[in-house]
Amino acid sequence: MxxxxxxxxxxxxxxxxxxxxxxxxxxxxxxxxxxxxxxxxxxxxxxxxxxxxxxxxxxxxxxxxxxxxxxxxxxxxxxxxxxxxxxxxxxxxxxxxxxxxxxxxxxxxxxxxxxxxxxxxxxxxxxxxxxxxxxxxxxxxxxxxxxxxxxxxDSFNVSHKINEISFGVRYPGAVNPLDKLERIQTTTHGMYQYFIKVKFTEKRMSFFHFLTNVCAIVGGVFSVSGIIDAFVYHGQKQIKKRLGKDT
Incomplete structure (x- = not known):
């Protein structure tokens, strides 16, 4: 629910x-x-x-x-x-x-x-x-x-042991507070409730990864600039040829 x-x-x-x-x-x-x-x-x-x-x-x-x-x-x-x-x-x-x-x-x-x-x-x-x-x-x-x-x-024994309970993808350093928890019921009836808050944290980017991304961005900018420059250059050249023929 x-x-x-x-x-x-x-x-x-x-x-x-x-x-x-x-x-x-x-x-x-x-x-x-x-x-x-x-x-x-x-x-x-x-x-x-x-x-x-x-x-x-x-x-x-x-x-x-x-x-x-x-x-x-x-x-x-x-x-x-x-x-x-x-x-x-x-x-x-x-x-x-x-x-x-x-x-x-x-x-x-x-x-x-x-x-x-x-x-x-x-x-x-x-x-x-x-x-x-x-x-x-x-x-x-x-x-x-x-x-x-x-x-x-009339009665049920709900004694239990939680070997592991986790949320999301496993990663180093993750803390699962209910792991290895054990409860023994001593009465004829029982109910156990656990309240946990799941918080996902983003992994910090390494410097090498950051540098790689920067290089990729710079390389992309140069590639696009080269395409635009070539387009403008050839466009101007074609315009000059047509103007020369008209005169």
Missing amino acids: DISGEAHLDVKHNIFKKRLDVNGKVIEPARQESINQPKLDKPLQKHGGRLEHNETYCGSCFGAETEEDHCCNNCEEVREAYRKKGWALNNPDLIDQCKREGFLQKIKDEDGEGCNVYGTLEANKVAGNFHFAPGKSFQQANMHVHDLMAFGK
Whole structure:
């Protein structure tokens, strides 16, 4: 959100997140599934029936459709449709796509984990803020909120360590006041806010660079002067020839 109060959603970014276990070690993305998983019915179609072998799948968005032919074919698409509507997804286990994908079980499996967030983000050069918070974000009544219902928890541990956070192009001598900052939450709830002022300074030009620029300017002036002088000289010469012929 910038200083004008405008919230910028779905901005382009290059930010990634790694899952970490309780010891801070990276969890491999591959996961071995159980061989005793219960057999699920065929996917539920938008029209209410189950998917047949000769049909194209079009899952329901459960009331969050924006168009008549809007389909939500997985749990994430249903959650995104709800987010755009400003609705909270209170019970994902009642959503066919989320139930089939084991969404709640994945949430339980991730209990006690942490994450490592890294990357870059482009932002306007105006005052504003950005934040990290659990849960899917959405807009409701002009407010930016996060849906935490799916987690089914009353408390969240937001202890963290900032390895590095910088703005703009790196250069020698730059000071990033939040680097290596660490905070440990000791209560059931917590929120940490940091206020920083970003000031970009111009690098002073070296004497050699200054001298090079001066020489370039002087050389340019001489070149232009030579062109003008040649133009005037040849112009006068042509005029004299014509005057001589006329007399």
